[in-house]
Amino acid sequence: MLKLLKVNLFFWRTILCLGGFVFFPGLESFSQDTNAISDSLTWPDPHWIDPDTFRGPGFYFSIFKILACLILFLLWVRSADWINQDLLFHRLKRNTWNPIVVGCFSFALLMMWVIPYFWPAFLLLLIAYSGPALTYIFYYRNPLVEDHLRVLTPEHIRFLVAKNLRYVGVHISDDASLLSEDDLGPEVDLSADLDSARPTKQARTILARQVEGYAATTDLFGDALDRRATQLLLSFGEQMGIRYLIDGVWHNLPPQSIETGRQITEVLSTLATDPEDEAKHSFAQGNEAHFSARFRKMIDSETDAVKLNHMQAQRNQFHGKWEENVICKLTLAKGENLERWLITFHRSADHLHSLIDLGMRTKTAEEVAATLQKTSGMILFSALPSGGLTTLINIGLESVDRYMRDFVSVEDSDSPEPEIANVDPKYYDSTAGERPVDCLPAVSRAQPDVIVCRNLVDPQSAQMLCDLAMKEFLVIGSIGARDSLEALLRVLVMKVPPELVAGSITTVVHGRLIRKLCTECKTAYQPSSELLKKLGIPPERAEKLYRAAQPESEKICDVCEGIGYHGVTGIYEVLQMDQDIQKILVSGKPNIDDLKRVARKAGMRTELDHGKLLVARGITSVEELQRVLKK
Ligand SMILES: [Zn+2]
The missing domain is CATH 3.40.50.300 (P-loop containing nucleotide triphosphate hydrolases)
Structure with missing residues (x-):
């Protein structure tokens, strides 16, 4: 039963809402008679109405009172939903707080029906809304989360005001002071393990942070994570080659010097090596090691919200800051003329819940x-x-x-x-x-x-x-x-x-998996009739198709960074x-x-049929479909 309640929380809320408002016409407290309290201090008699003989002038309800309750109700739905998401995100006690938030408000809604005076009942409803929500935030949640994730603090309110004023064109002068210097670029902390309670791992983390190449390593990781890479490959030859795997396709980056490369691998092997293991002084081939990267980034534009996953961005965003804990897996391949360090990022996929989210029809x-x-x-x-x-x-x-x-x-x-x-x-x-x-x-x-x-x-x-x-x-x-x-x-x-x-x-x-065209920079073209025939798309269904923007165009797209594709389905x-x-x-x-x-x-x-459909809808390109089906 509890499970059902948990799963269908939103459903129950909706039922409560409908239930509440169906009862409203019976509410004594919604009558327009505002003098009810002063007239009599005793509980008023219910007005029993004989339906056969009674006809009055009609319109007994105060629109203002109903509207006030409706606004409070909608506010509560929004807050309760935020609290539920927040509990999930921080893995806090959902089974305690959700029933409190839902229970208190439902009780007050019921009281709205029972108490014949509007203002005392409304006050009760207001307390039932704000009481649990504020208690949750100030006495439970804020002390448990890190400083910059706290809400309704003076800084947070200042941030919200500044951010919302920016939408209407007002720029607060000390706006920039809200962001400290290191908030501006992506920022990465590397730790030997997610569970930093173990002293050996703490020691490794501290050692790694003292290595000279630590800043170069976090810069590289920050860039890779910012571009949504799922793998990072470092290969050593005359220089250090760098490749990112983005949406299942490898992209080459400008190589860096061997010296920088060696500093970076020193950081990685320090993170990966167990100092208690005397035999191994550095990370060796055939081993697999895990460490974690905490990735933080300031989000201040729509582009960033699109670039990162939108749902995740909203959920992880407090004070406009994106934060994500990424588990990194490190593997090393070494041959005679070859040395490759592969880092696989395990990024959360908590925005995927159904097969339809995966692109299934x-x-x-x-x-x-x-x-x-x-x-x-x-x-x-x-x-x-x-x-x-x-x-x-x-x-x-x-x-x-x-x-x-x-x-x-x-x-x-x-x-x-x-x-x-x-x-x-x-x-x-x-x-x-x-x-x-x-x-x-x-x-x-x-x-x-x-x-x-x-x-x-x-x-x-x-x-x-x-x-x-x-x-x-x-x-x-x-x-x-x-x-x-x-x-x-x-x-x-x-x-x-x-x-x-x-x-x-x-x-x-x-x-x-097939990549989606970047919605910011995809370019339309008139397909030839042969192409449409080959794709089996009737000409009237696709007057134009889309392809990736040419990389040589002068302005590089902010969302896909010139790749032309963004995200997969x-x-x-x-x-x-x-x-x-x-x-x-x-x-x-x-x-x-x-x-x-x-x-x-x-x-x-x-799959070809499904792919053609995506091409006709402009979600992907003919070239991408061919690439994917050739595998
Ligand atoms: Zn683009």
């Missing part, structure tokens, strides 16, 4: 949701390596109801995925030579409804999962492949009996198993062309 998302409701069979999620498979399967799981059914996931304890609420993880240890098949019998004995096993890595595990899917389990698996049909063939290649594959797998969902295809496909799979020599033909005939819409 509503109809496709509904189809996937329906298959996830089944009670048996196997659903395979598939994508290219580093093509967003983890996100696809996680969001797929997030979008199904996990409260009414038992979900268990089989995870590698060596590389665990972040836990998903209400999915119970069971671990196997790949470093000890274990595979999913080693813990599947125990998992199935517990009789869950759904078994999630991310990677069909070995034949035995794949076969056992297919077996379980034929019984009363819904199995959700994933496999790397170029398209949905190849995913099926890849399971066959693992020597799982074809009858088992054909009988157990019910659906394959395949996705590819996905193109998807869903393959439903049918008798024709089953026949080909068990025929002994299945090939992809036969499968394609049959799937087409059954009406499957491919």
Whole structure:
């Protein structure tokens, strides 16, 4: 029950709201008789009205009073929503504060109906609104968060006033004094670990900050994070080459000198090396190390809000400052003439909640949701390596109801995925030579409804999962492949009996990431009729298409920094198993062309179809679609 209440908080608020206002016509306190209190100090008699004989002049309600309550109510909805988001963001006690905020106000709304005097009832409503909200901010929240994240402090109010006056063209003269010097550019602190409570890690952090190249390192990280890079690659030759992976595409940056490069790697290896480990004095090849980067940036323009993810920007923005904790994974590859330091940034994706957020069409998302409701069979999620498979399967799981059914996931304890609420993880240890098949019998004995096993890595595990899917389990698996049909063939290649594959797998969902054109600088052009014909777009549906701005144009776009693309979405295809496909799979020599033909005939819409739709809508370009499908 509590879970339901939590999930549907917004829903309950709306119900309360409607309920409150439906009752209003019955409110004695809303009558226009403002002398009610002075006339009699006793509780007034209810005016029972005989509907057959009574006819009055009408209009008994004060618009002013109703409006006052409505404004207060809307303010409360806004504040309650902010408090809920804030609790989530700072991981504070949601189960305590949300009920307090909702409960107090609901009670006062009810009292509004019971108390026959408007002003005392309104005062109660005002207290029920401001009391919990202010208590939350001043006695609970502000003392727990860092200085610059506190709200309703004199500095914060000054900032808000200055910011809002700027919109109407008034610039407060001491505006600039609101920002200290180091607030102006992106700012990065590197720490040996997110959990800095451990003394050895603190020592490493302090050591790293004393290395001469620390400033160069934080500048580099700040630039990479500001451009939304997800990976940073440093390669050593005559100079230090620098590359950023942005939206799945590598971009070269101007190289830096070897001296700077060496200073930077010294900082990185100090962060990564355990000082207690005498044998290793620096970060060595084959190791993997994690450290954290706290990225802060002043946001003062619309461009920045667009550049960073808009939802995240709003949520992380206090005092106009963006702040994000980024977990960095460091790996080193060293050969004879080659040395590469790769840093992978794990950036939060908390703006993605549904398959539609990932770019899936509503109809496709509904189809996937329906298959996830089944009670048996196997659903395979598939994508290219580093093509967003983890996100696809996680969001797929997030979008199904996990409260009414038992979900268990089989995870590698060596590389665990972040836990998903209400999915119970069971671990196997790949470093000890274990595979999913080693813990599947125990998992199935517990009789869950759904078994999630991310990677069909070995034949035995794949076969056992297919077996379980034929019984009363819904199995959700994933496999790397170029398209949905190849995913099926890849399971066959693992020597799982074809009858088992054909009988157990019910659906394959395949996705590819595709970059979106930058909405600030994309340029329209008139497509030739041949191109439209090739794309299968009727000429009346696309009078113009869009392509990325030419990089040589004189002004570099603020949003995409001249790349022409900004952000990614996905193109998807869903393959439903049918008798024709089953026949080909068990025929002994299945090939992809036969499968394609049959799937087409059954009406499957491919990723190419979805991609063409995005081109016609101007979301992406023909060039990008070609690049993505060539992989
Ligand atoms: Zn742009």
